[in-house]
Amino acid sequence: KAGVTQTPRYLIKTRGQQVTLSCSPISGHRSVSWYQQTPGQGLQFLFEYFSETQRNKGNFPGRFSGRQFSNSRSEMNVSTLELGDSALYLCASSLEGGQRTQYFGPGTRLLVL
Amino acid sequence: SQKIEQNSEALNIQEGKTATLTCNYTNYSPAYLQWYRQDPGRGPVFLLLIRENEKEKRKERLKVTFDTTLKQSLFHITASQPADSATYLCALEGNNAGNMLTFGGGTRLMVKP
Numbered sequence: 001k002a003g004v005t006q007t008p009r010y011l012i013k014t015r016g017q018q019v020t021l022s023c024s025p026i027s028g029h030r031s032v033s034w035y036q037q038t039p040g041q042g043l044q045f046l047f048e049y050f051s052e053t054q055r056n057k058g059n060f061p062g063r064f065s066g067r068q069f070s071n072s073r074s075e076m077n078v079s080t081l082e083l084g085d086s087a088l089y090l091c092a093s094s095l096e097g098g099q100r101t102q103y104f105g106p107g108t109r110l111l112v113l
Numbered sequence: 114s115q116k117i118e119q120n121s122e123a124l125n126i127q128e129g130k131t132a133t134l135t136c137n138y139t140n141y142s143p144a145y146l147q148w149y150r151q152d153p154g155r156g157p158v159f160l161l162l163i164r165e166n167e168k169e170k171r172k173e174r175l176k177v178t179f180d181t182t183l184k185q186s187l188f189h190i191t192a193s194q195p196a197d198s199a200t201y202l203c204a205l206e207g208n209n210a211g212n213m214l215t216f217g218g219g220t221r222l223m224v225k226p
Contacts, residue, residue, distance in 0.1 A: 004156075033213070043157070043202065043216040056213040090156050100145050100206060102214065104156030 001026055004093050004105035012111045018079040021108045025072050025093030031055075032074040033102060034066060037088040046089075049074055050096070078110075086112045115141045117205060119217035126193055127225055134188040134220045136203035141215075143205035146179055146186050151200045151219065160201075161188075193224045 005024045013019050025032050033056075034046040045058040049068035066076040072093075078085055088109050092102035118137045126132050136146070144165050149157035163170045163179045163186070170177045176189040190197050200221045204214040 035216075042218040045213055045215065048213055058213075092156070100147065100162055101159045102147075103159065104149075106154075107156050 004091055004103055006089075006091050006105040006108050008108060009106065010109045010111075012113060013081050014113050015081055015083060017081050018077060019081060019110060020075055020077045021089055021091075021110075023074045023076075023091030023093075023105060025074070025091075026103055029093035029095055029103070030072055031094045031096060032068055032072060033092045033094075034074070034076050035090040035092065036060075037090055037107070038086075043090070046076065081112045083112050086110060115139070115215065117141070117203065117215060117217040119201075119203060119220045121218055121220070123221040123223055125223045125225065128193060128195060130193055132190040132193045132197070132222055132224070134201050134203075134222065136186040136188070136217055138184050138205060138217075141184070141205055141207070142181075143207055145206045146177075147204045147206070147214065148175075148177055148186075148188050149202045149204060149216075151202060157202055190222075193222075195224050195226050198222055198224050 007022045031050045033048040035043050037043045047066050048056040052068045063079045068074045088107045090104050090107045092104045094102045116139045147162045148160045150160055151157040161177045163177050174191045178187045200219040202219040203217045206214050
Protein backbone atom coordinates (compact mmCIF):
# COMPACT_ATOMS: atom_id res chain seq x y z
CA LYS A 1 0.00 0.00 0.00
CA ALA A 2 1.21 3.46 -0.79
CA GLY A 3 1.87 5.68 2.20
CA VAL A 4 0.52 9.12 2.94
CA THR A 5 1.54 11.60 0.29
CA GLN A 6 1.74 15.35 0.62
CA THR A 7 2.18 18.00 -2.03
CA PRO A 8 4.03 20.17 -2.51
CA ARG A 9 7.05 19.12 -0.47
CA TYR A 10 8.53 22.61 -0.32
CA LEU A 11 6.97 26.01 -0.66
CA ILE A 12 8.16 29.60 -0.37
CA LYS A 13 5.59 32.36 0.06
CA THR A 14 5.62 35.98 1.15
CA ARG A 15 3.70 37.58 3.99
CA GLY A 16 0.07 38.23 3.21
CA GLN A 17 -0.24 35.50 0.61
CA GLN A 18 -2.30 32.37 1.06
CA VAL A 19 -1.31 28.76 0.57
CA THR A 20 -3.07 25.43 0.02
CA LEU A 21 -1.46 22.14 0.97
CA SER A 22 -2.70 18.75 -0.14
CA CYS A 23 -2.71 15.34 1.52
CA SER A 24 -3.66 11.93 0.15
CA PRO A 25 -4.20 9.37 2.92
CA ILE A 26 -3.45 5.68 2.81
CA SER A 27 -6.11 3.84 0.82
CA GLY A 28 -8.99 2.91 3.10
CA HIS A 29 -8.12 5.47 5.80
CA ARG A 30 -10.99 7.85 6.44
CA SER A 31 -9.46 10.06 9.12
CA VAL A 32 -6.97 12.76 8.19
CA SER A 33 -5.25 14.99 10.75
CA TRP A 34 -3.00 17.98 10.21
CA TYR A 35 -0.15 19.10 12.43
CA GLN A 36 2.26 22.02 12.46
CA GLN A 37 5.82 21.39 13.57
CA THR A 38 8.24 24.17 14.51
CA PRO A 39 11.50 24.07 16.51
CA GLY A 40 10.02 26.27 19.22
CA GLN A 41 6.54 24.80 19.64
CA GLY A 42 7.09 21.23 18.54
CA LEU A 43 4.33 19.22 16.91
CA GLN A 44 0.94 20.86 17.36
CA PHE A 45 -2.45 19.55 16.30
CA LEU A 46 -4.34 21.70 13.80
CA PHE A 47 -7.49 19.74 12.96
CA GLU A 48 -8.88 16.34 12.08
CA TYR A 49 -11.33 15.42 9.37
CA PHE A 50 -13.42 12.29 9.14
CA SER A 51 -16.00 11.61 6.45
CA GLU A 52 -15.68 15.16 5.13
CA THR A 53 -16.47 16.66 8.56
CA GLN A 54 -14.10 18.43 10.91
CA ARG A 55 -14.17 16.33 14.06
CA ASN A 56 -11.51 18.02 16.18
CA LYS A 57 -9.78 21.37 16.09
CA GLY A 58 -6.63 22.61 17.77
CA ASN A 59 -5.90 26.04 19.11
CA PHE A 60 -5.03 27.88 15.91
CA PRO A 61 -6.49 31.10 14.47
CA GLY A 62 -9.21 31.05 11.85
CA ARG A 63 -6.63 31.74 9.13
CA PHE A 64 -5.99 28.02 9.24
CA SER A 65 -8.73 25.98 7.61
CA GLY A 66 -9.15 22.66 5.96
CA ARG A 67 -11.50 20.37 4.16
CA GLN A 68 -11.85 16.76 3.20
CA PHE A 69 -13.21 15.36 -0.01
CA SER A 70 -15.37 12.29 -0.56
CA ASN A 71 -12.29 10.24 -1.50
CA SER A 72 -10.74 11.17 1.90
CA ARG A 73 -8.11 13.42 0.34
CA SER A 74 -7.67 16.58 2.37
CA GLU A 75 -6.44 20.10 1.88
CA MET A 76 -5.47 22.74 4.37
CA ASN A 77 -5.38 26.43 3.64
CA VAL A 78 -3.57 29.23 5.41
CA SER A 79 -4.64 32.74 4.52
CA THR A 80 -2.82 36.00 5.14
CA LEU A 81 0.48 34.27 5.83
CA GLU A 82 2.67 35.51 8.67
CA LEU A 83 6.39 34.92 9.21
CA GLY A 84 5.52 32.68 12.17
CA ASP A 85 3.65 30.30 9.88
CA SER A 86 6.97 29.00 8.57
CA ALA A 87 6.95 25.37 9.62
CA LEU A 88 6.75 21.76 8.58
CA TYR A 89 3.11 20.85 8.00
CA LEU A 90 2.40 17.19 8.53
CA CYS A 91 -0.62 15.20 7.51
CA ALA A 92 -1.49 11.90 9.15
CA SER A 93 -4.13 9.33 8.30
CA SER A 94 -5.65 6.52 10.33
CA LEU A 95 -8.33 3.87 10.28
CA GLU A 96 -11.33 3.99 12.51
CA GLY A 97 -12.78 1.38 14.82
CA GLY A 98 -10.26 1.57 17.63
CA GLN A 99 -7.17 1.86 15.46
CA ARG A 100 -5.28 4.71 17.06
CA THR A 101 -2.07 4.55 15.04
CA GLN A 102 -1.46 7.58 12.88
CA TYR A 103 0.54 7.28 9.69
CA PHE A 104 2.34 10.46 8.82
CA GLY A 105 3.30 11.82 5.44
CA PRO A 106 6.70 13.39 4.71
CA GLY A 107 5.36 16.88 5.31
CA THR A 108 5.34 20.16 3.42
CA ARG A 109 8.08 22.60 4.38
CA LEU A 110 6.64 26.13 4.19
CA LEU A 111 8.87 29.16 4.34
CA VAL A 112 7.23 32.57 4.65
CA LEU A 113 9.44 35.54 3.73
CA SER B 114 -2.99 23.54 31.68
CA GLN B 115 -2.08 20.20 30.11
CA LYS B 116 1.59 19.63 29.75
CA ILE B 117 3.71 16.82 28.31
CA GLU B 118 7.39 16.91 29.08
CA GLN B 119 10.23 15.05 27.49
CA ASN B 120 13.88 15.69 28.16
CA SER B 121 14.82 18.34 25.63
CA GLU B 122 18.50 17.58 26.00
CA ALA B 123 19.96 14.97 23.69
CA LEU B 124 20.64 11.56 25.16
CA ASN B 125 24.03 10.18 24.16
CA ILE B 126 24.73 6.50 24.75
CA GLN B 127 27.17 3.88 23.61
CA GLU B 128 26.15 1.19 21.12
CA GLY B 129 24.90 -1.94 22.86
CA LYS B 130 23.61 -0.11 25.94
CA THR B 131 19.97 0.39 26.87
CA ALA B 132 18.50 3.80 26.12
CA THR B 133 15.74 5.01 28.45
CA LEU B 134 13.60 7.99 27.50
CA THR B 135 11.06 9.64 29.77
CA CYS B 136 7.67 11.19 29.11
CA ASN B 137 5.93 13.00 31.98
CA TYR B 138 2.52 14.61 31.83
CA THR B 139 0.39 16.82 34.04
CA ASN B 140 -3.28 17.81 34.10
CA TYR B 141 -4.09 15.00 31.72
CA SER B 142 -5.87 11.64 31.91
CA PRO B 143 -4.83 9.89 28.72
CA ALA B 144 -6.58 6.78 27.53
CA TYR B 145 -3.68 5.92 25.25
CA LEU B 146 -0.03 6.81 25.05
CA GLN B 147 1.99 6.37 21.89
CA TRP B 148 5.64 6.60 20.99
CA TYR B 149 6.86 7.75 17.60
CA ARG B 150 10.26 8.01 15.98
CA GLN B 151 11.16 10.97 13.79
CA ASP B 152 14.20 11.28 11.56
CA PRO B 153 15.35 14.70 10.26
CA GLY B 154 13.17 16.01 7.45
CA ARG B 155 10.65 13.18 7.76
CA GLY B 156 7.28 12.61 9.35
CA PRO B 157 7.01 10.67 12.64
CA VAL B 158 6.74 6.90 12.45
CA PHE B 159 4.57 4.97 14.92
CA LEU B 160 6.41 2.59 17.23
CA LEU B 161 4.22 1.48 20.13
CA LEU B 162 0.87 2.19 21.75
CA ILE B 163 0.00 1.44 25.37
CA ARG B 164 -3.43 1.75 26.96
CA GLU B 165 -4.15 3.25 30.38
CA ASN B 166 -4.91 -0.19 31.85
CA GLU B 167 -1.64 -1.69 30.60
CA LYS B 168 1.56 -1.46 32.56
CA GLU B 169 4.04 -2.59 29.94
CA LYS B 170 4.25 -3.32 26.23
CA ARG B 171 7.11 -4.85 24.26
CA LYS B 172 8.04 -5.05 20.61
CA GLU B 173 11.35 -6.58 19.62
CA ARG B 174 14.04 -4.40 21.28
CA LEU B 175 11.52 -1.80 22.42
CA LYS B 176 9.70 -1.66 25.75
CA VAL B 177 7.23 0.93 27.00
CA THR B 178 5.90 1.30 30.52
CA PHE B 179 2.94 3.42 31.56
CA ASP B 180 2.41 4.51 35.17
CA THR B 181 -0.81 6.51 35.48
CA THR B 182 -0.14 7.15 39.17
CA LEU B 183 3.24 8.76 38.49
CA LYS B 184 1.88 10.19 35.23
CA GLN B 185 4.91 8.89 33.43
CA SER B 186 5.91 6.63 30.57
CA LEU B 187 9.36 5.18 30.04
CA PHE B 188 10.58 4.08 26.63
CA HIS B 189 13.47 1.62 26.49
CA ILE B 190 15.60 0.53 23.55
CA THR B 191 17.78 -2.43 24.45
CA ALA B 192 21.00 -3.34 22.63
CA SER B 193 20.94 0.09 21.00
CA GLN B 194 22.44 0.60 17.55
CA PRO B 195 23.63 3.72 15.72
CA ALA B 196 20.59 3.28 13.43
CA ASP B 197 18.40 3.97 16.48
CA SER B 198 19.65 7.57 16.49
CA ALA B 199 16.61 9.78 15.98
CA THR B 200 14.16 11.96 17.86
CA TYR B 201 11.56 10.07 19.87
CA LEU B 202 8.19 11.64 20.57
CA CYS B 203 5.55 10.59 23.04
CA ALA B 204 1.93 11.43 22.29
CA LEU B 205 -1.16 11.27 24.45
CA GLU B 206 -4.78 10.82 23.52
CA GLY B 207 -7.72 11.20 25.85
CA ASN B 208 -11.01 9.32 25.77
CA ASN B 209 -13.43 10.41 23.06
CA ALA B 210 -10.77 12.64 21.54
CA GLY B 211 -11.09 11.17 18.10
CA ASN B 212 -7.64 11.06 16.65
CA MET B 213 -6.37 14.17 18.34
CA LEU B 214 -2.89 13.53 19.65
CA THR B 215 -0.96 15.86 21.90
CA PHE B 216 2.78 15.46 21.43
CA GLY B 217 5.70 16.06 23.73
CA GLY B 218 8.67 18.06 22.48
CA GLY B 219 10.70 14.92 21.77
CA THR B 220 14.08 13.66 22.93
CA ARG B 221 16.96 13.31 20.52
CA LEU B 222 18.84 10.03 20.96
CA MET B 223 22.39 9.65 19.68
CA VAL B 224 23.88 6.16 19.74
CA LYS B 225 27.64 6.18 19.26
CA PRO B 226 29.45 3.19 17.77
